[in-house]
Amino acid sequence: MLNPQLDRRGELIHLLTTEGLPRRHVERLLDAARGLATGDAPAGPASGLPVFLCLPEDAARDRDACAAAAARLSLRPVALDARAGDALAGTVAGLEPGLLVLRHPASGAAHCAAAHAAPGLRIVNAGDGGHADPLPALALVQAMLEARQDLTNLAVALVGDVRHSRVARSAIHAMTTLGVPEVRAAGPRTLLPDSLAQLGVRACATLAEALQDADVIIVLPLGVERISGALLPSAREYAQTHGLTPGVLAGARSDALLLPAGGPTPGIEVDGDIAASLAPAQARLADLERHLREAALSVLAGGAP
Numbered sequence: 001m002l003n004p005q006l007d008r009r010g011e012l013i014h015l016l017t018t019e020g021l022p023r024r025h026v027e028r029l030l031d032a033a034r035g036l037a038t039g040d041a042p043a044g045p046a047s048g049l050p051v052f053l054c055l056p057e058d059a060a061r062d063r064d065a066c067a068a069a070a071a072r073l074s075l076r077p078v079a080l081d082a083r084a085g086d087a088l089a090g091t092v093a094g095l096e097p098g099l100l101v102l103r104h105p106a107s108g109a110a111h112c113a114a115a116h117a118a119p120g121l122r123i124v125n126a127g128d129g130g131h132a133d134p135l136p137a138l139a140l141v142q143a144m145l146e147a148r149q150d151l152t153n154l155a156v157a158l159v160g161d162v163r164h165s166r167v168a169r170s171a172i173h174a175m176t177t178l179g180v181p182e183v184r185a186a187g188p189r190t191l192l193p194d195s196l197a198q199l200g201v202r203a204c205a206t207l208a209e210a211l212q213d214a215d216v217i218i219v220l221p222l223g224v225e226r227i228s229g230a231l232l233p234s235a236r237e238y239a240q241t242h243g244l245t246p247g248v249l250a251g252a253r254s255d256a257l258l259l260p261a262g263g264p265t266p267g268i269e270v271d272g273d274i275a276a277s278l279a280p281a282q283a284r285l286a287d288l289e290r291h292l293r294e295a296a297l298s299v300l301a302g303g304a305p
Contacts, residue, residue: 004114014123015296016110017132018173026177030142032295033288047074049301050098054080054091055126059103062126066101069293075099075301085109089116097121099300107131122300130164135296137170139288140259141178143281144216147257152179157210157252158201159242160220160269161191167261168220169199176200186210187220187242190231207242214252219244219269219278221262235268244270259285 005014005021012025051070055063067077078098084091085104092100092113097120102113107129114123127133141151148154156175162168162185175183176199185196186204196203204210211217222238232238249256258274260282266275 004111012299014110014114014117014125015134015300016114016123016125018134018137018170018177019132021134021173021177023177026138026141026174029138029292029295029299030145032299033138033142033291036294036298037287037291049075050078050096051075051297051301052078052080052095052098052100054084054100055082055103056085056105057082059126062103065290066126066293069290069297070099073294073298073301075297088113092117092121092123094118095121099124099297101126101297103127105129124296124300127166130166130169132170133166134170134174135292136167136261136285136289137174138292139285140167140171140218140261141174142288142292143259143285144175144257148215151175152181154180154215155182155184155213156180156216156218157204157214158183158185158187158218158220159207159210159244160187161222162187162196162201162220163191163193164223165220165261168218171218171261172199172201184210184214188232188238191222207248208251211248211251214256216257216259217244217249217252219258219260219264221260221264221269239268243268244274246271246273249274 003020005012005016007013053063053066063079070077088109089112093116095118099122100113101124102110103126108131109128110123110125117123125132125134144151158168172183183201184204185192185201186207192203258278258281260278264270264275266272
């Protein structure tokens with residue numbers, strides 16, 4: 001079965017997910033982002049090519065960031081009505097050749113868009129339900145590479161809501177593709193997917209087990225609906241069992257890299273001191289994601305008609 005992200009020659013035509021994305025394409029995106037960060041010009045994307053932006057109303061900041069990335073590459077951002085995603089197959093079938101940056105609440109929406117896309121339309125997945133969100137996941141990997149250079153001897157711990165985190169799922173696939181030998185997960189059982197073993201992730205019974213000698217710790221935010229619903233008894237109980245404090249982090253390596261995959265809430269996922277210390281990491285991840293966004297548009301535009 002052909003990978004829907006690749007053409008018959010194995011070249012990248014869509015960025016839908018890190019799952020099944022060949023290592024050479026993961027590395028190409030990371031390398032392109034590093035080049036853009038140092039001021040290298042992209043490899044001649046088609047100037048004036050339209051970049052259609054289909055993101056929900058509550059994603060205005062991300063929509064503006066995508067438009068700015070397109071403009072920096074001399075591409076032409078075109079904002080679609082947020083309701084265009086309601087009839088996704090018809091929308092993508094009617095678009096002219098170019099790129100479509102898509103965020104959609106339904107898992108699998110990006111794959112659906114790729115399957116129905118008009119010839120010459122490239123899809124960039126900016127998040128589909130709880131399924132995939134490749135760019136922020138690759139930003140986490142890029143931050144790990146900056147700090148550690150070699151990923152093949154790292155123990156990485158994911159802490160929090162792995163089940164509903166599309167960034168966590170995408171990061172897991174990217175890390176295993178690049179050779180991270182040990183990925184662990186800790187969280188309440190209701191927030192860990194049953195498929196962790198198939199993903200190459202070890203589910204840990206306690207937070208202490210997950211953090212023991214960990215080189216990298218990725219903090220996953222909780223949604224309000226998880227805290228107030230049936231999946232978690234209370235925020236206080238979560239903070240007691242899985243909240244990160246300086247004392248808890250003492251079980252990891254002394255130079256462990258702490259990365260937030262989103263905005264953790266002080267007093268729940270992390271205590272106040274840890275939350276305050278995460279500001280530089282959050283700013284760096286935002287920069288890395290910006291460069292990766294440009295890299296993805298540049299790479300896909302370079303192969304577009």
